[in-house]
Amino acid sequence: xxxxxxxxxxxxxxxxxxxxxxxxxxxxxxxxxxxxxxxxxxxxxxxxxxxxxxxxxxxxxxxxxxxxxxxxxxxxxxxxxxxxxxxxxxxxxxxxxxxxxxxxxxxxxxxxxxxxxxxxxxxxxxxxxxxxxxxxxxxxxxxxxxxxxxxxxxxxxxxxxxxxxxxxxxxxxxxxxxxxxxxxxxxxxxxxxxxxxxxxxxxxxxxxxxxxxxxxxxxxxxxxxxxxxxxxxxxxxxxxxxxxxxxxxxxxxxxxxxxxxxxxxxxxxxxxxxxxxxxxxxxxxxxxxxx
Numbered sequence: 366x367x368x369x370x371x372x373x374x375x376x377x378x379x380x381x382x383x384x385x386x387x388x389x390x391x392x393x394x395x396x397x398x399x400x401x402x403x404x405x406x407x408x409x410x411x412x413x414x415x416x417x418x419x420x421x422x423x424x425x426x427x428x429x430x431x432x433x434x435x436x437x438x439x440x441x442x443x444x445x446x447x448x449x450x451x452x453x454x455x456x457x458x459x460x461x462x463x464x465x466x467x468x469x470x471x472x473x474x475x476x477x478x479x480x481x482x483x484x485x486x487x488x489x490x491x492x493x494x495x496x497x498x499x500x501x502x503x504x505x506x507x508x509x510x511x512x513x514x515x516x517x518x519x520x521x522x523x524x525x526x527x528x529x530x531x532x533x534x535x536x537x538x539x540x541x542x543x544x545x546x547x548x549x550x551x552x553x554x555x556x557x558x559x560x561x562x563x564x565x566x567x568x569x570x571x572x573x574x575x576x577x578x579x580x581x582x583x584x585x586x587x588x589x590x591x592x593x594x595x596x597x598x599x600x601x602x603x604x605x606x607x608x609x610x611x612x613x614x615x616x617x618x619x620x621x622x623x624x625x626x627x628x629x630x631x632x633x634x635x636x637x638x639x640x641x642x643x644x645x646x647x648x649x650x651x652x653x654x655x656x
Contacts, residue, residue, distance in 0.1 A: 370399035377409045380417075383613045385508045385630070387413040394431050394622070395423045403434055410489070411572055414629040415506050415613065418622040421493065425451040425646055428622070432491050432648040439480060439487060439649045442533065442554050443469060448646065457492065458644035466546045468644065473634030474543070475536055475582035476507065476607055478627045479649055482533040482583045484561045486627065488652035493622040495644040501637030504615045504623070505607075506630050509576035512606040513566060516577075524598070527565040527590070531583040533558035562588055565602070567655040569628050577606050578655060580631055606631065628652060 375392035387409055392402075410416050423431075425448055432438055438453045446468045448454035456468030480487040492504075513521075534555070541547045565587065567578040581603045587595040614635075615623060625632060637643060 370397040370402075372399055373402055375402075377405070377413075377416075379413060380613065384511055384611050385413060385506060386415040386417065386613045386615075389416050389418045392418060394418060394421050395427050398431065398434065407435070410624060410626060414508060414510075415615070415623060415625045417615065418624065419618065420620045421622045422620060423493065423622070425454045428491060428493050428646060428648055429453045432650055435650045436488055437651045439483070439651045441647075441649065442550075442557050443548065445548060453648055455647045455649070456644065457647055458496075458642075459639060460496075460642050460644055461546070470546055471540055471544045472647075473504065473632060474540060475580070476603070476631045476633045477580040477582035478509075478578065478631050480627070481563065481578065481580060482531040482535075482558060482561055485654055486561075486563070486652050488628065488650040489624060489626045490647055490649045491622055491624045493646045494617050494620060495646060496642045497617050497619060498637040498641035498643050500641075501635060502617060502643050503635045504617070505633040505635065506613045506615065506625060507607045507632070508611045508613075508630060509578070509606060510569075510574045510629055511611045512608070513575050513577045515608075515611075516605065520601075521566075524565045524602070528562050528588045529565050529579050529599070530560050530562050530585045530588060531580075532560040532585050533583065534560075535583055535585050560585070563655045567628065570653050570656070574629075576629055577602060579603070579606070607633075628655075 373392055376390045378388045380386040441455045446456050448456055457472045458468030459470040460467050479490045563578055565579055566575055568575055579602050
């Protein structure tokens, strides 16, 4: 993006009385973003972990263009839910057309960090609201830096050098039983999501802050521990990591685009009436190998 793109007049306002998050007001992501404005957004994203861009009338292509400013984009294994004209966009939706789902309708049923099951997990995700239900459908975000900081010192020492396995298949069949519209994976798709092993405590590559990096959705076991101790420790960490004081509840407004840091947070979708339409477009930015 050219250095001489005109600066935009926008505000970044931390969310009041919340453990994370800031609103971005007055910015038009359909316009070219100059380097100075981009650096300001990048810094705010690191500081607040979630940025809520209000009132964004942008196309999928413009969402992809903005997302790519932060790094290469990752393609989700469920390619049948790509936006046909923009393969980098995953459709999150309960809508069915011609008897078939147009998107992934039960995304975010369990707490997770996007693509933690990949050898190179996600830096962050952007979700742009297209259609929203009149009630429900909020997204919860849990601050994993705060969760790590609040651990007892004894537990910090115990997990310091531990590594855990993350698998996309961990809850997949359970989700298929709950939702008949979730597709059966092909062998090719299964081969694409080989489990990955990552540190239980990761260090943010840009800020140096430490964070818990396990989730009820994808983490299956702690490597090298007896099964019973692994299960006990994970259950303890899962319960601790989503305590209310670490959580921000995002109540969606029309045209919101939310950009969160998967290195710092976990997120969870809340229920909404299934007779109401919900559709959002997601892009996911490639991160780095956790350390």
